[in-house]
Amino acid sequence: MKTVHLPDCGVDFAYIDSGAPKSDDYTTVVCIHGHSYHAQTFVRLLPQCPQHNLRIIAFNRRDYLGSAPYSADELSALHSTDAAKHRAFLHARGLEVAYLLVWVIRTLQIPPVREDGNTNTKKGGLALLGWSLGNITSLAFLAHLQGYPKDLIKVLEPHLRHFFIYVTLLYVLDFINVDGVYVESTLSFLGYEPPPGAYHPLWDPDIPGPLKGAAIDRWFTSYFSHPYFLSSSKGPFPSLSLETLKLRTPRSPMKRPTCENRTPEESLACIRPGAGRALRDRVLRHRRGRDAVCAAQR
Numbered sequence: 001m002k003t004v005h006l007p008d009c010g011v012d013f014a015y016i017d018s019g020a021p022k023s024d025d026y027t028t029v030v031c032i033h034g035h036s037y038h039a040q041t042f043v044r045l046l047p048q049c050p051q052h053n054l055r056i057i058a059f060n061r062r063d064y065l066g067s068a069p070y071s072a073d074e075l076s077a078l079h080s081t082d083a084a085k086h087r088a089f090l091h092a093r094g095l096e097v098a099y100l101l102v103w104v105i106r107t108l109q110i111p112p113v114r115e116d117g118n119t120n121t122k123k124g125g126l127a128l129l130g131w132s133l134g135n136i137t138s139l140a141f142l143a144h145l146q147g148y149p150k151d152l153i154k155v156l157e158p159h160l161r162h163f164f165i166y167v168t169l170l171y172v173l174d175f176i177n178v179d180g181v182y183v184e185s186t187l188s189f190l191g192y193e194p195p196p197g198a199y200h201p202l203w204d205p206d207i208p209g210p211l212k213g214a215a216i217d218r219w220f221t222s223y224f225s226h227p228y229f230l231s232s233s234k235g236p237f238p239s240l241s242l243e244t245l246k247l248r249t250p251r252s253p254m255k256r257p258t259c260e261n262r263t264p265e266e267s268l269a270c271i272r273p274g275a276g277r278a279l280r281d282r283v284l285r286h287r288r289g290r291d292a293v294c295a296a297q298r
Helices: 039-048 072-079 083-107 132-143 150-156 209-220 264-269 277-284 287-297
Strands: 002-006 011-017 027-032 054-059 114-116 121-123 126-131 160-166 175-178 181-184
Touching (some): 002 083, 011 083, 072 083, 083 132, 083 150
Parallel strands (some): 027 054, 126 160
Antiparallel strands (some): 011 054, 114 121, 175 181
16 A cells, blocks of 8 residues: 655545556546445455546545554544534544545646536546445535635535445444444434334344354345346336345345455455544444534535
């Protein structure tokens, strides 16, 4: 992994980069990883970039391998029960993303967004993607975007094109206490209660505790045979509900789960279980911390 130092915020970030395709209108996707799995989890995408006219750059978040750990003052803010300090913490994380993107634009000289007059489509530009818990950081950037220094906005505006919230169903951004374990849940983070019938392997009483980690890995890297997509005569797309989706890990999957196609070395290279725990435990565990995260989105 490479490392960049951002003097405006005084921190280092480690990253991987597919490099620029041989064109002047490629699109750059900047990825922010989730909990435990860091930037190396995107490494298999890099060889696919040239044929899709893409450039993928994935950064390690603070507290992960090669990136700056949190300072004593930042950890103190996370340990605090003061919601204002939580909001300030998230504002700072969002500003770091802004400086990262400006560095990508200026130093790597990526193409800006441009119109293709022949196809009436857009090319080039930059997309920001948050995966799982990484959406806390990406959403903090988006929420505070209009309040950043004008010189940053001037650089970002011609390049920002897309914003992706990449999640697994009911598995990101908030933690629900289940027998002392905090389980991620998309809906509760966004202010909604988890719907009846929601499933997560950590809630499954039939999976012994020591096997839950492997069960989760298999679950979110599995291929699911959702009924609508298997139908030979597709009608209008159904309203999204839990009844229209397969939620449990398939017993006979249509394709091997990705976790089973990784070597042990590849798995070890992309995971760091203890990293980022301060953010998870000290922001998401507390009600005020969750309020601060939600406020950062509004």
